[in-house]
Amino acid sequence: AQSVTQPDIHITVSEGASLELRCNYSYGATPYLFWYVQSPGQGLQLLLKYFSGDTLVQGIKGFEAEFKRSQSSFNLRKPSVHWSDAAEYFCAANTNAGKSTFGDGTTLTVKP
Amino acid sequence: EAGVAQSPRYKIIEKRQSVAFWCNPISGHATLYWYQQILGQGPKLLIQFQNNGVVDDSQLPKDRFSAERLKGVDSTLKIQPAKLEDSAVYLCASSIRPPSTDTQYFGPGTRLTVL
Numbered sequence: 749a750q751s752v753t754q755p756d757i758h759i760t761v762s763e764g765a766s767l768e769l770r771c772n773y774s775y776g777a778t779p780y781l782f783w784y785v786q787s788p789g790q791g792l793q794l795l796l797k798y799f800s801g802d803t804l805v806q807g808i809k810g811f812e813a814e815f816k817r818s819q820s821s822f823n824l825r826k827p828s829v830h831w832s833d834a835a836e837y838f839c840a841a842n843t844n845a846g847k848s849t850f851g852d853g854t855t856l857t858v859k860p
Numbered sequence: 861e862a863g864v865a866q867s868p869r870y871k872i873i874e875k876r877q878s879v880a881f882w883c884n885p886i887s888g889h890a891t892l893y894w895y896q897q898i899l900g901q902g903p904k905l906l907i908q909f910q911n912n913g914v915v916d917d918s919q920l921p922k923d924r925f926s927a928e929r930l931k932g933v934d935s936t937l938k939i940q941p942a943k944l945e946d947s948a949v950y951l952c953a954s955s956i957r958p959p960s961t962d963t964q965y966f967g968p969g970t971r972l973t974v975l
Contacts (some may be wrong), residue, residue, distance in 0.1 A: 752902075780961055791864070791966030792903070799961050833953060838902050847916060848893075848964070850902030 750775045752853035761829050762859045769824040769854050771839030779841035781822040782800050783813055786853075787835045795837075798822060809833070834858045862886065864967035868954050872973045878940040881970045885934070885954030891915075892929055893964065894937050895951040903951055909935065942974045 751774045760768050773779055780799050784792040796807025803815040813824045822839060839851040865884040873879050887893050890911050895903035906925065907917040911932040920927070924943070931934040938956050939946055953964040 754902075784966075789968065791968045792953075792964075793966070794963050797961075797963065840902075842961070846908070850904070850907055852900065852902045 750779070750841065750843060750847070750849050752839055752849050752851040754837075754839055756852050756854045757852075758855045758857065759858040760859060761842060763831050766829050767824075767826045767856070768828045769837050769839075769856070771822045771824065771851060772820050773822065773839075773841045774820065775841060775843065777844070778817065779843055781813075782810070782842070783807065783822075783824045784838045784840060785809075785835045786838065792838060793820040795824070799807070829856075829858055831858045831860065864954055864965055866950075866967035866970055868970055869968065870971050870973075872975065873942055875944055876941040878938065879942055879972060880916055880936055880938045881950050881952075881972075883935045883937070883952030883967060885952070886965055889954035889956055889965070890932070891955045891957060891962075892935050893955075894927055894935070894952045895953065897949040897951055897969070899948070906937070938971075942972075944974050947972055947974045949968050 753772045782797045783795040786792045795811045796805050798805045798815045806812050811826050815822050836853045836855050838853045842848050866889045867882050892909045894906045897903045906920045907927045908915045909929040912929050949969040951969045952967045955962040955964045
């Protein structure tokens with residue numbers, strides 16, 4: 749069965765520090781991959797998505813993610829974190845049939 | 861462009877009661893989804909509509925949950941009767957086309973507490 753794993757439940761970084769959130773997927777073929785952010789009381793907002801081509805994708809708010817087929821990973825990165833980035837981050841994968849599977853999320857805390 | 865609208869935002873009910881949630885997707889979006897997000901977990905797809913037809917309801921507990929999308933626009937999700945484990949945030953999302961590559965736009969969710 750398809751699955752998405754986010755190994756880190758909670759990450760704390762200092763403002764201005766770099767960030768990497770991990771995501772691993774298990775699928776029969778390469779899925780379509782997404783990162784979403786969810787602020788308290790808000791719905792999910794798409795940060796970026798990968799379908800094919802360049803394995804490094806740029807998103808909104810200065811985020812980027814790199815697809816690594818050999819590691820079945822799609823890690824999210826940001827070079828310098830801002831206090832407003834504190835939120836919960838979800839990795840998701842879609843199959844060709846359109847079925848969406850989400851990871852359980854990583855909560856990001858930003859220290860001043 | 862207006863986003864996905866959901867109501868109510870919060871609902872508290874006793875177990876065995878019934879509850880209904882409403883969703884109005886972005887205009888022109890043919891695909892509509894209902895997700896259940898339990899605290900500490902990622903969203904889990906309950907049901908997916910393409911226009912007014914069901915595409916996937918494999919994870920919908922059909923003995924107590926039902927959903928409809930009459931006229932292919934807004935949708936209602938109902939729970940009857942509710943159980944304690946139904947406490948969660950219910951998210952509605954929409955996309956222009958089926959979601960393989962298309963972006964899903966999420967509403968703010970309805971937080972359900974079952975006592």
